[in-house]
């Protein structure tokens with residue numbers, strides 16, 4: 001057994017599925033295979049493996065990049081001035097500005113986009129028009145495939161590369177590229193965790209005919225930024241399915257941590273100081289922290305993690321409305337900057353039921369995501385004008 005196999009055997013939750021080992025193997029001995037929950041893990045072909053140790057050296061868990069945690073990253077609220085792009089981005093549309101700058105300099109941008117089956121994998125783009133494929137968060141784990149090898153080839157050819165991905169993917173790429181990374185810009189984000197591609201596949205199969213789908217957005221802002229919709233456009237006649245985060249069962253399961261990857265519950269990468277150059281996020285709580293940066297259409301949070309990140313930020317900042325923030329206050333409503341998500345207590349039972357495959361999948365999702373009677377009663381009370389005050393008075397809080 002080689003080191004990565006031992007690591008997974010000892011604690012499966014240590015493998016974040018970043019594909020660093022897969023990209024490292026010179027003998028094609030590693031394949032990434034989906035497990036029963038739908039997450040990919042490396043499988044090593046003992047006949048091909050020569051025990052060279054490259055996979056171990058490039059694993060961001062076995063060989064982490066240690067960054068002191070004593071610096072407070074400069075923190076900004078930011079809004080891209082291009083309203084159309086902001087509307088079509090998850091938060092304030094800042095990813096687009098960083099990516100455009102790299103493209104302008106003749107560089108290439110890697111990020112997560114849909115594949116032909118409406119699942120998600122990393123892919124590269126060379127023009128501003130193509131950035132449309134990468135914009136907007138996709139709430140399932142992206143397959144990195146051979147992106148790390150491609151990034152290295154572009155860097156060797158002297159090109160700038162911007163790679164956007166989860167904190168584990170970015171840490172893995174930094175480790176993979178090693179010292180020759182002057183032209184590499186890594187943009188990660190505050191990550192709540194990545195859902196299982198298998199659960200997405202099952203959900204989507206019941207929502208729409210894949211062949212008819214034209215567009216999917218996990219963060220449609222037609223209602224508002226905070227009350228985002230999972231919207232699926234399909235067919236020729238502009239048909240459109242949409243449900244918001246309070247009613248869409250897939251979004252509910254994601255937000256309730258029902259089917260995140262096991263490694264997301266003990267994440268090695270949710271830290272204040274990261275090996276990325278820029279960390280992006282939604283500025284939840286902006287109404288309270290910085291009301292002049294709030295208009296209900298999406299505000300980004302930006303954390304500068306390196307000098308390269310600072311330089312890129314300075315290059316694009318005239319195209320955005322920017323306001324400096326206090327780091328500690330800015331992350332008050334976004335704990336995933338520094339802590340892992342806690343698994344739903346129903347996670348194990350849910351996956352057991354999924355594997356049994358007995359019930360209608362939507363009924364199963366509903367059964368596992370519906371709020372408890374107590375939570376329903378609370379929601380009901382909140383909807384009746386004056387009842388919150390009344391309940392507080394009864395509890396002696398006023």
Ligand SMILES: Cc1cc2nc3c(=O)[nH]c(=O)nc-3n(C[C@H](O)[C@H](O)[C@H](O)COP(=O)(O)OP(=O)(O)OC[C@H]3O[C@@H](n4cnc5c(N)ncnc54)[C@H](O)[C@@H]3O)c2cc1C
Pocket residue numbers: 088089090091092093094095096110111112113120134135136137138139140141142164165166189190191192193194195280281282283284300301334336
């Ligand atoms: C799974 C997931 C969980 C997240 N959790 C949080 C959170 O808890 N708190 C928070 O503030 N923000 C979270 N975000 C980030 C947030 O939703 C926005 O992506 C971020 O604020 C950037 O917004 P933007 O408007 O600048 O760019 P956008 O245009 O939205 O750009 C998104 C970028 O993220 C990349 N991306 C999209 N989906 C994936 C994916 N599945 N895997 C890897 N990369 C991807 C794209 O390539 C693109 O570069 C999460 C994102 C994802 C994908």
